[in-house]
Amino acid sequence: MNRPRRKDGEATRQKILETAGELIARNGYVGTSNKAIAQAAGVDMAAINYHFGGREGLYLSVLSEAHRHFIDGAELQALAESQQAPVDKFSAFIDMLVMKLKGMAGWYSQVFFRELFSPSVELNAFVEFEGSKKIASIRQIMSEVSGLSESDPRLLLCTLNVVAPCLMLIVSAGRVPGPVSTIYAMEKECLAEHFKRFALGGLKAVVD
The missing domain is CATH 1.10.10.60 (Homeodomain-like)
Structure with a gap:
């Protein structure tokens, strides 16, 4: 029973x-x-x-579900802790972001979009209890591929430079006319490959 x-x-x-x-x-x-x-x-x-x-717990669960469609915490942690070469981890990370962001549909992307541009009070609790784990995994991947220490302030800037272009995919999602929509319409594989090349070139320039 x-x-x-x-x-x-x-x-x-x-x-x-x-x-x-x-x-x-x-x-x-x-x-x-x-x-x-x-x-x-x-x-x-x-x-x-x-x-x-209650209400706050429900919204935190909504945020968690929406964010899971963007990037799964367990999948990300497994990648960060894997024995792959740093550049392969980074490549898989970008693939993960692009493939999921380009495939986000329904309410998940809309909730995520709202939080990007109008953060709620509950977002702080989400970042503290769940988002921080994902950030730690991303920091590990970025540190390994760049050679920068996780405590190096440049690493945070580099992470923003890498993730921000990917986030534009969810911001546009074909809704913004002009060049951004043209980019969104490109094949996932082409976008991922460009983001990787551009990011790795930028990381090399920062470290050198």
Whole structure:
């Protein structure tokens, strides 16, 4: 009897999460009430508290799910701790970013987009408890490929230079007219290869 109940509970939790993500993507966090989420998901208000501990917990889960579609923490950590050569790790990291960002659809990209340009208070909690682990893995990969110490302030700047062009893919997502849309329409493999060459050239210039 416990297993069916557990499956039902997981299904309810996922239904609430998906519904919240869709509504928040459309109306924003402030513009989306727990009541609206509960009604759209077909559950009572108590279910939100039961599965997520309240409004903040639900939104943190929405952020986590959206960010997981952008970059999976376990996958990133496994890559950082692998025995691959530094340049191969870096190459796989860029491939991971480009392939996932170009493939992001639905509410995931919209929630991510909103947080990029209008960060919520909850974003701080997300970065502290989950985002920090991903940042640590990225820092490790960047340190190894560049030869810069993780404590070197230049490493943070280099990381921004590497990640920012990739983030433009989610910002545009074909919505921004002009050159950015042209870039977004390019093949994933071509974009990834260009980002790698450009980034590695920049890293070499910084270190030299």
